[in-house]
Structures are given as C-alpha cells and as structure tokens.
Amino acid sequence: MGKIKVTHDVDGIKGVCIIEPAVYGDERGYFTETYNKQDLLAEGIDLDFVQDNQSASKKGVLRGLHYQINYPQDKLVRVINGEVFDVCVDLRPGSETFGKWTGIRLSAENKKQFLVPKGFAHGFLVLSDYAEFCYKVTDFYHPNDEGGIRFNDPDINVAWPYPEGMTEADLILSDKDKVQKSYKEFLKEQ
Numbered sequence: 001m002g003k004i005k006v007t008h009d010v011d012g013i014k015g016v017c018i019i020e021p022a023v024y025g026d027e028r029g030y031f032t033e034t035y036n037k038q039d040l041l042a043e044g045i046d047l048d049f050v051q052d053n054q055s056a057s058k059k060g061v062l063r064g065l066h067y068q069i070n071y072p073q074d075k076l077v078r079v080i081n082g083e084v085f086d087v088c089v090d091l092r093p094g095s096e097t098f099g100k101w102t103g104i105r106l107s108a109e110n111k112k113q114f115l116v117p118k119g120f121a122h123g124f125l126v127l128s129d130y131a132e133f134c135y136k137v138t139d140f141y142h143p144n145d146e147g148g149i150r151f152n153d154p155d156i157n158v159a160w161p162y163p164e165g166m167t168e169a170d171l172i173l174s175d176k177d178k179v180q181k182s183y184k185e186f187l188k189e190q
Helices: 037-042 183-189
Strands: 004-007 017-021 023-026 029-032 051-058 062-068 075-081 083-090 101-107 113-116 120-126 130-137 146-148
Touching: 062 083, 075 083, 075 101, 075 120, 083 113, 083 130, 101 113, 120 130
Parallel strands: none
Antiparallel strands: 004 017, 017 113, 023 029, 051 130, 062 120, 062 146, 075 113, 075 130, 083 101, 083 120
16 A cells, blocks of 8 residues: 655656556445655655644635744645645745745645655645645744735736636635745845
C-alpha cells in the first residue's frame, strides 16, 4: 500500500510539491493513505509534522495570504470536502523565485495535496458551496506570529479563479485580510 506521485519544484519554485496519493477503490468506496512518512522520505521530503489543523468555509471565502514571522511552518494541505484554489508565494530571502506565486485546485475528488515550504505566504479561495481544508504543520501555532500580504496585490498578481457568478467584490474576507499590507510594504520591512 501507499506509494505516492510527487511533482517537485512546481512552476520552478524549489521545495513546492504536489503530492498525489494512490487511491484504491471498489464498489464499497475507496481507501487512501493521506500521509506516510516513509513514502515522503523516499521522495526526499523529510519533515516532522507536529500539529494538524482543519477549517471549514463557504463559497467565496478567501483566507490569506498569510505567513509566519519568527516561527515558520512547512504545510501539507489538502481538501476533504469541496474544492479550493490554493496559493503560495515565495518570500524566502535570496530565492531565485522570490515574489513568485503558484497555485493548484485541491478538492475532495482529486485528493491532491500541496506542500508549501517554510518562508512562503499561503492562502486559499473556496470555489465550491462549502469546503473543509486540512493541513499538517511543522511548528506549533504562535498567535502573535502571523503576517500577511493583500490577496489582490498587483505586484504579486495572483490569478484567482473566482467562483462562478462571483467577482472580487463578492469575496468574503476576515477583517484582518481586508487590511493586509501590500507587497511593497512587506519588502520595506525586510
């Protein structure tokens, strides 16, 4: 059992991976291993996850773009109900792809997982009526350690695929995500 397919360095961004677990199905349903440390090690991914998180959101909710300041986390994310567009932005100092983003549709149907390394801003937009989002992280949550960049910053220019019938003005954001700093403001702080 097990065995995964890993696409390394998605869109040329080192460390970002798409992980597709093997799914075994029959008339009863399916079985899949959602996490197997040995399979990841065989693919050169050696991470120590310490916490699992889960959120639920309705259509049009956009969470992000968030990053950790002093306690960065690797994240292994997946969707267990519905569909989201998941995005990460490279904020690693000295990286050849600094400021570049990549994204992927994650859904309960495709069962893909997205590995977002330390040093990235991360966010997602719910495309289905409802979505449950799960992620493993390599450091514990520190309440006062989160930074953010505007989801619609023109210098990053994420191509968010808005849910059918919705525009940017219809998106549902937290109060803090409505006032996140710009990418230029982020750069001035570095």
